[in-house]
Each structure stands twice: as structure tokens, then as C-alpha cells.
Amino acid sequence: MTDRRAELMLGAAAVAVVLIIVAMVVFIAISAWPSFQYNGLKWFGSGGDIDAELGDMVNAGGDPTAADYRVRAWPLIYATALTTVLAVLIGVVVAVLAAIFIVELAPPRVRAIIVPVVRLLAAVPSVVYGLVGILVLVPFVNDHLISENQRESVAYVITLNGPGVLVSVLILTLMITPIMIALTVDALSAVPRGWREGALALGVTRWRAVMSVSIRAIRPAIVAAAVLASARALGEAIMLSMVSGSKGFAPQPWDGVLFLFEPLRPLAATIAEQAEGIQAPALKASIYAMALVLLVSSLMLSVGGSLIKRSLRLGTAR
Amino acid sequence: MVEFPPPVRRITPNGSPNVVDPADRQGMPEPIARATRPSYGPERLRIDGVSIHYAGTERPAVNAVTLPVRQGEVLALIGPSGCGKTTLLRSLNRLVELTPGASRQGRILLDGEDVDHLEITRLRRRVSMIFQQPNPFPMSIFDNVAYAIREQAMRRPGKAALMPRVETALRRAGLWDEVADDLGRPALRLSGGQQQRLCIARALAVEPDVLLMDEPCSALDPISTGVVEELIHELRENLAIVIVTHNLAQARRVGDHVAFMYLGDLVEYAPTEELFTRPRADRTREYVQGSFG
Amino acid sequence: MSTAPTTGGPRATPPGRRQRLLGELRLWRPLDLLGVVAAWTVGALLLLVAASLLLYMGIKGLQYVSLDLLITRPQPGADQSETGGILDPILGTLMIIAIATAIALPLAVGAALWIVEYSRPRWLARVVESGIEVIAGAPSIAIAIFGLAIFQLPIFSWASFSAADGGGVFGRSFIAAGSVMSLIALPSIFATTREALQSVPRHVREASYGLGKTKWATIRRVLLPTVKPDIATGTALGMGRIAGDTAIIVLLLGATLQLQAGSGIPGVGTLQGTGSTLTSYVYNNSPTGEGNAPEKAYAAAFVLMLLIIGLNLLVAGIGRRRAGTDLPR
Numbered sequence: 001m002t003d004r005r006a007e008l009m010l011g012a013a014a015v016a017v018v019l020i021i022v023a024m025v026v027f028i029a030i031s032a033w034p035s036f037q038y039n040g041l042k043w044f045g046s047g048g049d050i051d052a053e054l055g056d057m058v059n060a061g062g063d064p065t066a067a068d069y070r071v072r073a074w075p076l077i078y079a080t081a082l083t084t085v086l087a088v089l090i091g092v093v094v095a096v097l098a099a100i101f102i103v104e105l106a107p108p109r110v111r112a113i114i115v116p117v118v119r120l121l122a123a124v125p126s127v128v129y130g131l132v133g134i135l136v137l138v139p140f141v142n143d144h145l146i147s148e149n150q151r152e153s154v155a156y157v158i159t160l161n162g163p164g165v166l167v168s169v170l171i172l173t174l175m176i177t178p179i180m181i182a183l184t185v186d187a188l189s190a191v192p193r194g195w196r197e198g199a200l201a202l203g204v205t206r207w208r209a210v211m212s213v214s215i216r217a218i219r220p221a222i223v224a225a226a227v228l229a230s231a232r233a234l235g236e237a238i239m240l241s242m243v244s245g246s247k248g249f250a251p252q253p254w255d256g257v258l259f260l261f262e263p264l265r266p267l268a269a270t271i272a273e274q275a276e277g278i279q280a281p282a283l284k285a286s287i288y289a290m291a292l293v294l295l296v297s298s299l300m301l302s303v304g305g306s307l308i309k310r311s312l313r314l315g316t317a318r
Numbered sequence: 319m320v321e322f323p324p325p326v327r328r329i330t331p332n333g334s335p336n337v338v339d340p341a342d343r344q345g346m347p348e349p350i351a352r353a354t355r356p357s358y359g360p361e362r363l364r365i366d367g368v369s370i371h372y373a374g375t376e377r378p379a380v381n382a383v384t385l386p387v388r389q390g391e392v393l394a395l396i397g398p399s400g401c402g403k404t405t406l407l408r409s410l411n412r413l414v415e416l417t418p419g420a421s422r423q424g425r426i427l428l429d430g431e432d433v434d435h436l437e438i439t440r441l442r443r444r445v446s447m448i449f450q451q452p453n454p455f456p457m458s459i460f461d462n463v464a465y466a467i468r469e470q471a472m473r474r475p476g477k478a479a480l481m482p483r484v485e486t487a488l489r490r491a492g493l494w495d496e497v498a499d500d501l502g503r504p505a506l507r508l509s510g511g512q513q514q515r516l517c518i519a520r521a522l523a524v525e526p527d528v529l530l531m532d533e534p535c536s537a538l539d540p541i542s543t544g545v546v547e548e549l550i551h552e553l554r555e556n557l558a559i560v561i562v563t564h565n566l567a568q569a570r571r572v573g574d575h576v577a578f579m580y581l582g583d584l585v586e587y588a589p590t591e592e593l594f595t596r597p598r599a600d601r602t603r604e605y606v607q608g609s610f611g
Numbered sequence: 612m613s614t615a616p617t618t619g620g621p622r623a624t625p626p627g628r629r630q631r632l633l634g635e636l637r638l639w640r641p642l643d644l645l646g647v648v649a650a651w652t653v654g655a656l657l658l659l660v661a662a663s664l665l666l667y668m669g670i671k672g673l674q675y676v677s678l679d680l681l682i683t684r685p686q687p688g689a690d691q692s693e694t695g696g697i698l699d700p701i702l703g704t705l706m707i708i709a710i711a712t713a714i715a716l717p718l719a720v721g722a723a724l725w726i727v728e729y730s731r732p733r734w735l736a737r738v739v740e741s742g743i744e745v746i747a748g749a750p751s752i753a754i755a756i757f758g759l760a761i762f763q764l765p766i767f768s769w770a771s772f773s774a775a776d777g778g779g780v781f782g783r784s785f786i787a788a789g790s791v792m793s794l795i796a797l798p799s800i801f802a803t804t805r806e807a808l809q810s811v812p813r814h815v816r817e818a819s820y821g822l823g824k825t826k827w828a829t830i831r832r833v834l835l836p837t838v839k840p841d842i843a844t845g846t847a848l849g850m851g852r853i854a855g856d857t858a859i860i861v862l863l864l865g866a867t868l869q870l871q872a873g874s875g876i877p878g879v880g881t882l883q884g885t886g887s888t889l890t891s892y893v894y895n896n897s898p899t900g901e902g903n904a905p906e907k908a909y910a911a912a913f914v915l916m917l918l919i920i921g922l923n924l925l926v927a928g929i930g931r932r933r934a935g936t937d938l939p940r
Contacts, residue, residue, distance in 0.1 A: 006827035007729050013721025014739045017797065021742040024749075024757045031760060094653055097646075101654030105647075110658070116927065117661050123919050125855030127890045128912045131897050132664065135905055174660070181657070194453030198517070201413055202466040202524065203443030207643050212469060217456050227748075235750020238857035238890075242899045268752045268858075275756060275862045278763075288760075291753040302748045439638065472640055 028295060031288035034281070038069035043289065046074035050248035054274055057283035064282035071286050075250040077293070079264035082165070082251070083240065084233040087172040092226050094173070095180035096215065102181070103188045104210055115185065121178035130239035133171040138162035138243060146261050158263060163245035166260040171243050172236065176229040183228070187221030188214055220309040227305030231298045234268070241269035267294055359389035362558040363410065363445070363528050364427040370405050373419025379405045381582040382424065387528060392550060392559045394573030394590070396566060398605070402582040403562045407530050410560065411445040412438060428528070443470065446521035447530040451537055452513035454505035454520070459497050462505045462516055463487050466524045483523055491519035492549050511542025518549065529553065531561040535568065547572050566606060570594055578602045672913020675906040681914070685868040685892070691904040697911050699869045700892035703785075704854055704918070706881075707864075707888055710789025711796055711853050712846060718793070719800035720842060724830060727808040747798035755859040758791030759783070762863070771883055783865035785882045792859050796849030803845030807838035840929050847929070851922045854915065857890040866891055868902075889915040 036043055053070055060068040102111055102118075142162030151160050191214045199209035215222075245263020248270070253259050265273075267290045277283045365387070370380040380402040387393050395403040408414040409422055412433060426433045433441050443466070454462050460477070463484045468474050484501070488494040493515045497503070505516055514534060521529060531550070535543040550559060550572045563569050569576055570590055577587045578601070586593060586602045597603040636644065683696030722739060730736035746754075762770055763782035771784035811834060819829040865871075865885025872880035887895070889911045894900050896908035 003826045006830070007725070007731075010721045010725035010729065011735075013718050014725040015735070017718055017722050017746075017801075018735075018739050018742040020794065021746050023761075024754065025745075027760065028753065028757055094657075097650045097653040098657050101650045101657070105650055106654060114658060114661070116923070117665070118657075120920060120923050121661055121664070123851050123855070123923055125857065125890055125915060125919065127855070127857045127893045128668065128916065131893055131908055131912050132667070134897050134899060135908075136667075174664075192453070194449055194451050195455055197413060197416065197447075198449060198453040198455065198520075199465075199469075200416070201411060201442055201447035201449075202469070202521065203439040203441070203446070204466065204469045205439055205639065205643070207639075207647050208469050211643070211646065212465070213455050231748045231750070235752055237750070237752040238861060238894055242894070242897055246899075268750055271752050271756055272858055272861060275759060278756075278759060284760075287756060291750075291756045294750045295753045298748045298750060298753075299745060302744060437638065 025295065028288055028292050032285060032292040035069060035071060035285035035289035038066055039071050043071055043073055044077060045072050046250065048072035050075050054248075054270075054283060054286065057286060058277045058280050060282055061280060064280070068282045069285065071289070073267070073290065073293075075248045076265060076267045076270050076290065078250045079244070080234060080266035080268070080294075082264070083168050083172055083244075083266055084230055086169045087176055087233050088226055088230050090169070090173045091177040091180050091229055092222065094177050095184050095225065096222065098177075098181045099184035099188050100210055100215075102185050104206065115182075118178050118181050118185070122182050124175075124178075126175055126236055126239040127242075129171050129175045130242035133167055133239070133243040134163070137167045137170060141167055141261065150258055150261065154258065154262075158247060158249055160258075160261045160263075161245075162261075163243050164261045164263045165251050168240055168244045168264065171239065172233050175236065175239065176232050179232070180225040180229050183225040184218065184222060187218040191217050220312045223305055223308050223312065227301055230301050234298055234301070235294060236266075237268035237272040240266050241272055244269060246273065359391075361386045361388050362429060363387035363560075364425075364430075365406070365410070366425040366427060368406065368409060368422060368424035368426060370402070370409055370414060370420060370422045372417070373421075378402075378582050380409070380579075383579070383584045385577055385584065385587060387558045387560055389527075389556075389558045390554055391574040392554050392561060392572050394569040394576045395560065395562045395579060396564075396569045396576060396605075397579035397585075399564070400581075401579040403579050404532055406579070407532055407560060407562050408447075410528070410530055411442045411447055413442075413447065439470075443524050444526055445528040445530060446524065446526035448514070448517055448521060448532065448534045450533040452510055452517050454508070454513050454516050456504070456506055458502045459488075459505050459508070459516060460484055460501040463519050463523050465520060470524065487519040487523035490522050490553065491515045492545065492552075493519055509542070511538050511545060514538060514542070514546055515549065518546075518553075522553075526557065528558045528560065531559065533562055533564060536564060543568070566594075566608075578605060580605070668909075668913060668916055671909040672916070675910040676913050680907075680910055685887075685907075687868055687902075691906055694896075694902065694904050694907055697889070697892060697907065697914065700887045700889045700911060701914065702870065703864070703886040703888040704890075704915075706785055706886075707789050707792055707860070708850050708853050710785060710882075711792035712850060714790055714793035715796040715800055715849060716842075716846060719797045719845070720804050723801050723804035723808060724834075726805055728826065728830060728834070743798055743801050746794055747802075750858075751795060751856050752858040752862075754791060754794050755862040758787060758859065759862050762787040762791075769883070771885075781865070783863050783885055785864065785884065785886060788859055788863035789882075791863055792853050792856065795852050795856055795859070796846070799848040799852065800842065800845040803841045803848070804838060807841030808834060811837055840932065844926050844929050847922045847925045851919055854888075854918050854922070855890060857894055860888050860891040861894060864888065864891060866895065868892075868895075889918070 048070065050071070050073060053072070056070075057064065057068055098118075102114055106114065139162060141164075145166075146160050146162070154160065195213045195217065196209055199213045200206065204212070244265050246265045246269065247263040248265055249263055251259050251262035251264050255262065271287050271290050271294075274283060274287050278287065363386070365383055365385040367382050367384055368380060369378045369382050371378045383402075383406060385393070395407065397403050405414060405420075408417075410426060410433075414420050414422065428436065428441065428444060433445075455465060457465075460480075464477075464480045467480060467483060485494060485498075488497065493512060496512060497508070497516075505513065508516060514537075518529075518534075534550075535546050538546065547568065550561065553559065554574070561569075561572060563572075573590045575587065576590050576593045578585045578593065578597075578599075580601055586597060586599045588598070593602065594606055597606055680696040681701065682698055684698050685700065686693060686695035688694045722743070726736055726739060759782055761767065761782075762784070767782070767787075770786040770790075771781045815833060815837070816829060819833045820826075824832070860866075864887065866887060867885045868887055870881055870884060870886040872884040892911045893908045893915065896902040896904040896911070898905065902908075
């Protein structure tokens with residue numbers, strides 16, 4: 001085989017990958033267009049029962065009217081943002097502390113066990129976490145944490161039977177934290193020894209040396225880990241459809257403790273559940289619109305992440 | 319100002335100023351030379367029969383070494399690779415304890431007080447260290463110099479309050495004129511020689527009593543080396559300095575006393591000129607004349 | 612200030628450990644103390660959660676898994692005791708992994724080779740790299756929904772079966788799910804291969820050119836053998852992601868319990884047909900799914916975990932072997 005032909009062949013593989021990706025983005029955008037066309041910016045707004053709207057789309061069948069396209073997706077967007085932000089915030093704090101524990105504090109024998117275990121946890125399929133959530137956490141929350149009073153107080157709007165904000169965020173955190181820990185541990189162990197010793201030689205306690213030099217130095221890696229984890233949390237469909245309660249409802253933080261038990265359903269889970277009805281044009285446009293929103297968000301996330309990383313690196317000239 | 323506690327053994331002008339007592343050391347190759355000129359100041363650091371073992375090795379890395387470190391002088395540790403000089407240096411601020419499996423016997427006295435009794439961060443503030451590779455932190459020049467001051471304080475002082483001390487430290491390290499225009503610059507953008515002087519400034523900012531230098535010039539070009547050596551010369555007025563070096567010419571240029579170590583043993587300790595011109599031990603002569611090492 | 616000794620002169624006896632610890636803690640900022648306590652707490656919690664999760668899955672799995680279960684086909688049924696085994700989901704998972712890897716591997720390795728060894732024109736190389744970054748960050752549900760629409764196009768009617776009246780293409784089959792799944796594995800294979808190629812020292816290539824070898828010969832005879840362990844690592848990682856992905860399976864494999872051939876042609880018919888994998892089986896047999904057979908779900912999840920652990924060990928094994936060969940000989 002000649003060099004020229006080899007270059008063309010390998011180049012073709014690269015171009016094929018790009019074409020698939022471009023096709024994906026374009027295709028999703030075109031399919032989503034009718035939904036945005038009919039709803040405009042109100043698509044992102046609140047003021048409607050999203051579950052009823054999606055149901056009507058299926059009933060409208062193959063020839064929907066403009067009214068059938070009506071979508072007010074706010075509860076779903078809110079649910080996506082709520083679960084992602086809470087899980088990532090908890091996850092980052094836990095991951096940094098856990099990484100410090102693993103690299104700096106844990107006895108070597110514990111470290112030798114926990115690092116592979118964390119890697120394994122990072123590879124556990126989300127559906128397994130979902131299974132544990134629905135078979136262990138949901139019954140526990142239902143039986144022990146929700147009181148009858150609470151149940152009755154909102155019975156006319158929603159049913160509280162376990163799945164909801166608390167279980168979703170817990171399981172989501174459990175799912176995304178191991179990968180963040182693994183990445184942070186890698187970065188923390190790669191901090192040059194000279195920095196650590198330099199700080200210690202200046203009479204700084206080990207803890208302060210870690211916090212002020214090591215953690216500072218690995219901030220880009222922490223951002224990268226958080227971005228990766230956010231992308232996973234954002235796009236998690238199946239697991240959240242299992243433990244979220246699957247209701248197009250926006251939990252209200254001012255409901256106090258009740259907030260933790262209120263059901264919700266993020267965008268990704270909505271897509272997974274509604275994909276069966278994709279033959280109905282109105283529903284098809286709506287779920288592609290949701291997919292587009294997810295795709296664009298994950299895109300913005302990675303662009304934003306690399307901008308933050310660059311500015312952090314500029315500060316250190318590394 | 320608290321008075322220093324008396325050193326374990328004062329240096330008397332006429333007695334035997336050099337401290338390795340032959341009685342303490344068996345197998346000493348040669349009697350220790352006399353100092354030909356008076357010592358500069360009081361003894362600050364006393365290395366008293368220090369041995370260091372690494373786990374898994376038969377021979378100690380440092381074997382029963384006794385040495386004085388006086389204020390106002392530079393003590394140069396020389397010897398071939400693996401002779402234990404860096405290990406000895408790292409034991410002086412107990413940095414050697416970071417190495418798993420390392421253990422030390424013997425005492426190290428800072429102003430007469432056993433360093434094992436000192437709180438470790440206090441010790442390291444008084445006995446600071448410069449490393450072989452310049453290791454400025456990945457932050458601005460200002461933050462680097464202010465680092466230790468900030469970290470020591472219970473409450474973080476503001477930038478304005480720190481400025482005088484940062485300036486003093488940078489001036490003492492001879493770096494002020496080069497960086498004064500932009501202290502917010504990332505320290506890692508400086509040249510190698512500037513980075514090393516920044517590390518010296520960073521150590522000076524907390525006003526240590528003893529400065530340990532582990533081959534501070536081995537990663538630098540000749541011009542930067544000259545600048546740093548000049549700096550060491552000036553700094554010794556107010557500090558006791560211990561420098562480990564591979565470079566005999568450098569030891570001769572900056573050292574007031576030189577200690578020659580070989581395979582963990584202290585072979586000879588003498589004023590610089592004496593050790594280089596009239597070495598007592600055969601080993602020393604062979605080494606300084608370049609037949610091995 | 613720092614020249615002032617902290618304690619008044621030498622002490623007769625060394626202070627005890629406890630006293631020294633307390634003395635040290637006095638110098639700590641409260642927030643730092645809190646941090647140390649938090650780090651230990653999180654560490655202990657991590658150990659606890661990890662151990663209980665793995666033990667729980669292990670115990671539940673061993674409780675319900677049996678050889679019988681592994682080799683019998685699943686049956687639809689309301690009662691857990693009548694729903695048969697998990698043979699088809701296991702086969703389904705293996706088939707999906709095989710199809711997706713077969714597509715992803717050449718594409719990813721080819722793209723990585725092109726990026727590192729040629730990458731002309733520059734702008735195209737940049738587009739390829741950011742494109743793969745997009746796919747790596749894209750939610751799998753978005754990829755799945757894209758695949759569903761693509762495979763429902765009439766030109767892909769060969770990939771699944773069509774309605775008898777020629778109305779619409781079903782768009783769900785092993786071919787559809789497998790090819791879309793390849794996008795999930797692609798980024799990890801691409802990334803590990805690219806990094807490995809970039810870390811091959813320049814002189815290795817120059818030595819090969821110096822012997823008069825062409826670029827292609829260098830790639831085939833020198834570079835590919837060198838980076839083979841890394842390709843294997845990336846592939847194993849990608850396989851893990853394939854085995855664990857649920858969204859694409861639920862949308863694109865048709866979610867029938869058993870393998871159902873899409874046409875009469877042997878072999879090809881199965882590829883055109885629908886089925887289930889371990890992940891979709893777990894999903895469907897959880898209380899939210901249609902099956903609701905928790906015991907079977909635990910058993911399937913256990914098998915899935917074993918598969919993931921196996922792939923993890925494989926990755927670790929490759930890493931260790933490579934570390935071994937890097938030693939000076």
C-alpha cells in the first residue's frame with residue numbers, strides 16, 4: 001500500500017467520524033425545529049402540565065395541529081439543572097476530600113485497596129445504581145422518612161411514595177463521584193514532589209501544604225473532573241427515570257423538608273420514556289428539541305470548562 | 319527579644335574549636351584540623367553523632383556525624399554521590415522523615431534545643447531549605463514570597479501589610495530590581511536562576527536562623543550560578559548556611575568550613591583553604607585532587 | 612520575630628506524644644482542623660459506602676444467580692418463578708459489544724493515526740479532535756434518539772425489519788443498537804491511542820525512516836505494535852461503557868426479552884432482529900419496568916458487574932504488563 005493511499009484511508013476514518021457527528025447535530029436540530037418554531041422562547045418557560053402536553057401529542061396522531069405542539073418544558077429543565085448542580089457540588093467537595101484522604105492520609109495498605117475499588121465504582125453501569133436506588137433507598141425513604149402528614153398535605157397535587165429529589169441526587173452523586181475521585185487522585189499524585197517539600201520546608205503543616213499548593217495546582221484537573229461529571233449527570237436518563245418519581249413537576253425548595261421527597265423528571269429521562277411514541281410528529285419534534293437542549297448544554301459545558309481551565313493554567317504558566 | 323539558650327558547647331578562641339571529638343568517633347581516619355581563623359559567631363546548629371538508616375540497607379546512609387554550624391559562616395558539605403551529604407542536610411530540618419523507612423539516631427540541637435522537641439513547623443521556619451531544582455509554587459511572584467508568612471498567620475494578612483516584608487526578602491535575595499515592576503507575574507515564567515533566587519527570597523521572608531541549600535546551583539547556568547554564589551556570600555552575615563555541593567570549586571568559593579563525607583562517614587572537617595591545600599586524610603586528598611568521585 | 616524560640620530553652624524530658632499533638636493543634640486554624648476531620652470522615656464514608664455497595668450486590672447476586680439461570684432463556688411472565696433465565700440478555704450484551712467494537716476500533720484507531728501521523732490540513736485535524744470531544748461529552752440518550760431516527764429512514768430498512776404493509780421501518784435491531792453504540796466506545800479508544808502514539812519518541816520513527824521504510828510501513832510495523840497495549844486498554848474501557856449503557860439499548864434494541872430474528876436468513880436475521888442486554892434486562896425487571904422481577908434483576912446486575920470487573924482487571928493487567936516491559940533490559 002502506498003503512503004498516499006494510507007493517508008487517504010486513515011483520513012477517511014477521521015472524516016467519517018466527523019461526518020457522523022455533524023450529521024447527528026444537524027439532524028437533531030432539524031428534527032427539533034418545529035417544536036421551537038411553534039413555541040418560541042416559551043418552550044423554556046413554565047405554565048402548563050408538561051406530562052399532559054406530551055400525552056396530547058401522542059393522541060394527536062399523525063396530523064397534529066399547531067396547538068398540539070405546545071410545550072412548556074420548564075419543570076424538566078429545572079429538574080435536570082437541580083439534580084446535576086446538586087450532585088456535582090456535593091461530588092466535587094467529596095472528591096477533593098476523598099482524594100486528599102487517599103493520597104495524603106490513608107495508610108498505604110488502605111490506599112492499595114481503595115484506588116482500584118474507586119475505579120471499579122466509576123465503571124459500574126448506571127442502571128445498577130438505579131436498581132440499588134429503587135430497591136433499597138426508595139423503600140427506606142418511603143417507610144421511614146416521609147410522614148403521613150406530609151403525604152396528606154400535598155396529596156391533591158402529587159403523591160409522595162419514595163422516589164424524588166433526595167434519592168435522585170443521592171444516587172446521582174454516588175454515580176458521578178467515583179470518576180471525579182479517580183481523576184483528582186491521579187492529579188494529586190502527579191503534583192511535583194518539589195512543591196510539597198518546598199512548602200513543608202517553609203514550616204507549613206502538611207494539611208496547609210496540600211491545600212495551598214497541591215490543591216491549587218490541580219485546579220484545572222478538578223474543573224475537568226467536574227465538567228466530565230456534569231456531562232454524565234446531565235445526560236443520565238435510565239437511572240433517573242427509575243428513581244426520580246418520573247413526574248413533570250418542579251419541586252419547590254421553599255416547601256422545606258418536603259422538597260426532598262417531591263418527584264421530578266429531568267430532560268434525559270423524559271426522552272427515554274417518551275421515545276416509544278416517536279411516530280407522532282409533534283412528540284417527535286418535542287423530544288428532539290429536548291435532545292438538542294441537552295446536546296447544546298453539554299457542548300457549552302465542555303467549552304466553558306476548557307475556558308476556565310485555560311485561565312487557571314495561564315495563572316500558573318503551565 | 320528572648321535570649322538564646324546557651325549552646326551545648328561554646329567555641330572557645332583557643333581550645334579546640336573544631337568539634338568532632340576524636341573520642342566520640344571510632345575509625346576516624348585523621349585527627350581533625352584546627353581552625354586557622356576565628357569563627358564568625360555563636361554556634362547555632364549542632365549535629366551531634368547523627369546516624370541515618372534507610373530501611374532495607376545494611377550500611378547507614380549517614381554514620382555518626384558530628385558537626386557545628388555557626389552563624390556567619392557557610393559550611394560546605396562535599397563528597398561523591400551517595401555519600402550521605404544530602405541525607406544529612408535533609409535531616410537538619412527533619413525533612414528526611416518524609417522518606418518512608420528512614421530513621422535517625424543522635425541529636426540535632428538548634429540553639430541548644432533538641433530539634434525533636436521542637437514543634438516541627440516552628441523548626442522548619444527557623445531552619446529553611448533551598449532545593450536542587452528551583453521549586454517556586456505555581457502562583458505569582460508576590461504570592462510565592464508571601465506564602466510562608468500567610469500560611470503561618472492565624473488570620474491571613476492583607477497584601478498591603480505584606481508588601482514591606484516581601485520587598486525586603488526580594489531585596490535580600492537580589493531579585494527586587496528584576497521583578498519589582500510586575501510582582502503579579504507567574505513565578506514559573508522566571509528564568510531558572512531567577513526562580514532559584516525567588517526560592518531563596520521565599521525562605522528569607524520568614525527570617526530563618528539557618529539556611530540549608532541542597533546543590534542550589536546544579537540546575538543553573540554559570541552566570542546564574544555566579545549570582546547565587548554572590549548572594550550566599552552576602553547572606554552569611556546574618557545566617558548560618560549549610561550548603562551541599564558536588565562542585566569543588568564552588569565549595570572553595572563559598573565555603574568557610576568544608577566537611578568531606580565519604581560513604582556516610584565524615585572524613586574531614588576543616589577551614590576551606592586548609593582542606594583544599596593541606597588535606598590530612600588520604601581520601602580527602604584524592605577527592606579534592608580529582609582522582610575519584 | 613521568628614528568631615524568638617517558642618519554648619524556654621531545652622527541656623529535661625521530651626514532651627509526650629499527646630502533649631506534642633495538642634501543642635501542634637493549637638497552632639492550627641480552626642478551618643484546617645475542620646478540613647482534616649472532614650477528609651478523614653469522607654475517607655471512612657467512602658470505604659463504608661464502597662464496601663456495602665459491593666457486598667450488597669455480591670450477596671444479592673450470589674443469592675439469586677445459578678447456572679440454570681445463566682443457560683435458560685427468559686420467558687415473559689407475571690410471576691418471578693416463571694420468567695426463565697438470562698441467557699438471551701447475556702448473548703445480547705456480548706453481541707452488542709462485538710458489533711460496536713468492530714465498528715469503533717478501526718474508526719478510532721484510524722482517526723488517531725491520522726491525527727498524530729498526518730493531520731493535514733490542520734483545520735480538518737482540529738475539527739476531528741473537537742468533533743470527538745463533542746461525542747465524548749454528548750449524553751448517550753441524545754445519541755440514541757439520533758440513531759433511532761436514522762435507522763428509521765427507508766434507506767436503512769435492511770438493518771431492521773419493516774412493517775408488513777411497507778408502512779414504516781421499525782429501526783430497532785442489533786445492527787442499529789450496535790452501530791450507534793460504537794459512538795460510545797469511540798472516544799476512549801481514540802484518546803488512548805492518540806496519547807500512546809504521541810508518546811512514542813521521535814527517534815523511533817526516525818530510525819524506521821532511516822532504514823528506508825515508508826511512512827505506512829513504519830505505522831504498520833513499528834507504531835501499531837508499540838501502541839497495541841494502549842489500544843487494548845482503550846478498547847476494554849470502551850467495552851465497559853458499552854456493556855453499561857442502557858439508554859441506547861432501551862431505545863434501539865426493541866426491548867424484546869428473547870432474541871427475535873428480523874428475517875429468515877440465519878445469522879443475519881438475528882442481527883436484524885431485536886433482543887435485550889443485561890442492562891435493559893435489569894431496567895425492565897426493576898420495579899419501574901414492565902417485568903418487575905427484582906430477584907432476576909439482581910442476578911443480571913451481578914453478572915453485569917462481573918463483566919465490568921473482568922474488563923477492569925483486564926485494563927489493570929495490560930497496564931501492569933506494559934509497566935513491566937518498560938524496565939530497562
